[in-house]
Amino acid sequence: MNRRDFITLFGIGGIASSLPLAIAACSPEKSTTTISKDWQNIGTVAELDKDGQLLNENSPVGAVLVVGTSKAKNIVAVNPTCTHKGCKVDWRATENKFLCPCHQSAFAGDGKVLEGPATKPLATYAVKIEGDAVLAKPV
Numbered sequence: 001m002n003r004r005d006f007i008t009l010f011g012i013g014g015i016a017s018s019l020p021l022a023i024a025a026c027s028p029e030k031s032t033t034t035i036s037k038d039w040q041n042i043g044t045v046a047e048l049d050k051d052g053q054l055l056n057e058n059s060p061v062g063a064v065l066v067v068g069t070s071k072a073k074n075i076v077a078v079n080p081t082c083t084h085k086g087c088k089v090d091w092r093a094t095e096n097k098f099l100c101p102c103h104q105s106a107f108a109g110d111g112k113v114l115e116g117p118a119t120k121p122l123a124t125y126a127v128k129i130e131g132d133a134v135l136a137k138p139v
Contacts, residue, residue, distance in 0.1 A: 039128070039135040042077070045070045048134050053091050055080065061125065064136050065098075067091050067109070070129055077127035077136045078111045084118035098122065 040060045048054040054066040068075035078098065080089045087102035097114060098107040106115040111122035125136040 039137045042066055042127075042134045042136045045129055045132050045134060048075075052093060054134055059136070061136060061138055062123075063088075064125055065089075065091065066127055066134055066136065067093075074109075075127050075129070075134075076109050076111075077125035078107075079123035079125070081122075082118055083113075083120035083122065084116075089122065 042056045042059055042064050043054045043066070048066055049069050049071075052067065052069055055064070056066075057063045063079050063081055064077055065080040066075060066077045078089075080098070081087075082089050082100040082102065082105055084100065084103055084105050087100050089098040089100050089105075089107065091097075092099050096109050098109075098111070100106070100118065103117050104115065105113065105118035107118070107122050108114050111124045113119060113121055124139050126139050127134065127136045129135070
């Protein structure tokens with residue numbers, strides 16, 4: 001085998017052996033995070049009772065806005081991300097609705113759309129109080 005043949009074969013072998021690495025580098029990254037289906041601690045009863053709402057943007061189940069007090073029978077928990085353009089909705093207790101400050105979409109207390117431009121409801125969570133903890137899980 002002469003030098004030219006050796007270099008050609010060595011070059012082709014190098015390219016062929018690095019091909020799987022190049023393909024893996026170009027593939028979309030797979031997320032290893034999974035959303036837990038179990039009850040997750042969102043905050044404390046004291047935090048909820050202070051303002052009548054509790055926001056946890058970094059919970060294991062995603063962003064959660066809990067509305068109500070520990071003495072209320074109907075505590076509500078939603079993902080506060082507007083389904084129109086992703087802005088964070090605000091709870092308007094006097095109007096009993098969530099309002100998006102970006103494009104004025106309005107959502108009922110249960111997350112259903114009252115006024116557009118949003119067409120999909122807010123994601124909701126089951127919520128409960130155990131001891132001093134406010135817990136939520138995806139519905």
